[in-house]
Amino acid sequence: MLIGIDASRALRARRTGTERYSLELINALLALESHHRIRLYVPATPQFDLFHSGAELVTLPGRRLWTHARLGPHTRRHPPDVLFVPSHVLPLVGPPRTVVTVHDLGYEHFPHAHPRRERLYLRWSTRRHASVATRIITDSEASKQDLVTMYGADPDRIHVVYPAPDPHLRREPDEGRVQYVRSSYGIPPGADYILHVGTIHPRKNLARLVDAFASLIDRLPERDLHLVLAGGMGYEGEKLRQKVVQMGLSDRVRFPGYVRVHDLAALYTGAACYALPSLNEGFGFPALEAQACEIPLVCARSSSLPEVAGEGALYFDPLDVESLTDALMRVLSDSALAATLVAKGRDNLQRFSWQKAAAETLRVLELAASS
Template identity: 35%
Template sequence: MKIGIDVSSAVNQTAGIGRYTGELVAKLLEMDGRNEYVLHSFFGDASDLAARLGLPLSRIYVHGFNGRALRSYLLGLKLIGRTPNHLIRKVDLFHVPDFSFPAPKGIPSVLTVHDLIFLRYPEYFTWANRTFMRQIAKFSAHNASAVIADSYSSKQDIIEYLSIPEDKISVIHLAAGSQYVPAARQQIDTVLGGLGITEPYLLYVGTMEPRKNIATLLKAFSYCIGSMRDFPYRLVIAGSKGWLYDDIFKLVEELKLNEKIIFLGFIEDNILPALYSGAEAFLYPSIYEGFGLPVLEAMACGTPVVCSDVSSLPEVAGDAALLFGPRDVEQLAAHILSVIENSQLRSSMIEKGLVNAERFSWEKTASDTLQVYERLG
């Protein structure tokens, strides 16, 4: 079978959907010796992705597009809501890992829907953005031959908001990458020294935007400072600036936390394992996640996790994290203080987290995805 995969999201992006796409393609090619893969990129050069991931070029065909083809793609998307067939190299099946790129007509297709936050929490998006995504998501999901969800939580959202039959949806979990393991002390010290982190710290990793609920995190951190004499910890926030990020800096000023918070901006993957490993705890107060990869990454690095109890996060965290209501500042603060002050609890959380992270693997993700392909092929 000749399988086409849209890798547009992975060409210029190593986080989120881009990471999922890259990890999936790499594992499929490693495990699957029977099928041929055609990588399509509508934005950027898929050859660069193949080189970055070390993909065996003898087993794949990389299909890219020039400016004229790109204009044709965008026109087709606008007029018919589909990727024009003449832009797709002949394949037996086409997988779209990002629902904003609808599959072409007449080809069995697989669509991955990671989350539907724009339908669950429309207030976090502009009218134009959520309207476009709602239309594309509904059209793409209804016309796909099969739909993959990252979690059972996302599956329920797909059924409720897109009216997709349950038997059309397969839940296939993601996983932490193989680089996420407890880092050696020397590696931690080297990375922290390079980042200018010299004191014990609590860590958040993720985009700075409203749905990540960083405001609750800042308020809980401030509460901890007021509750513990000589509170020695900094709060390290690692992630790109997203929509309405200015509100976060305003709150830092209001809470007088300027001297206690370190904003690192975007951090490359090769640094993250040491950053996770060096943290006293990883804090993830998100309002909504389709999966919540940072929770697993932190656990795999041997770091205790405190996360919110909504959407997919309890499903991913299992019994290894301390959970809190995403708007409950005092509960989050209490959990932070418990991890800091109770060494027995901390050790137990580290052990449980390492075990929990092993429940997930990219090998299983790829294997389960291949089963979906084979059912259609």
């Protein structure tokens, strides 16, 4: 069987959730012992060590509308047995059998958190997938249920395959390295900090996190407590920065920008806790990253997050600032509770691996190819 994969997202230099998903899953599929051929379609030549050996590379130069203008027509003329698109958008034309990963429908739950053009495009493309894809993969049962209830997708065509955190991400044992990374991201020496990593976007619910942090520092005046909101500026990100200035918190709330991959472990390790207040997540990689780095996780009881974080998190109502403040207060004040959350998080991680995700994805691709 010839498996074609849209590998375009994996080529991006600054990878967030869907880009990391694409790269890790593609490499895990290539590492499987299988008699199938794998062909990767890319818009440009990748760096030599990006993908594991064993794949055929087809370069289709282009940038704008690459999926529809280049990938689709090529795979229509030279069809693989099944085309796999790991990040949302199937080409308008393409081979007869396709599998697509739909990561979430957050734009339906919180439409105001997305620009109108983006929201309309996501709604159109995902509805189309629900009707034309041979099989659909989702990252969670929550996203599967959204597809069924919102778009009427056939549940028998939808397969839940859990992703995994970076297998190399672990607690940083070198205290000197932790201190160096803290300093390079502007965190004062000796300060405790609450960490959030992700694009600064309304769906991440960071405005309520800032409000909760303001209450928290009033409750814990003896602690030099900071909030680190690491990640690129997304839609309406500057509004959050302005809110911080207006609240007089500029010396306590940090926006260090995108975190380099090799700095992640140290940045997580140095944190007093991780706060994940998202209103909607299709999976929520940072929950597992915090657990991998053995820091206590404070997590919203929303969408897929309880499904993913399991018992290794202290949950709160993401629409209730007081609930979030109380959860942070408990974790920062109760070392026994924090240690219990870390231990349960360590146990929770055993449910996830890219090898398992690749094996389950391959079974879905085989089903689609035989349809």
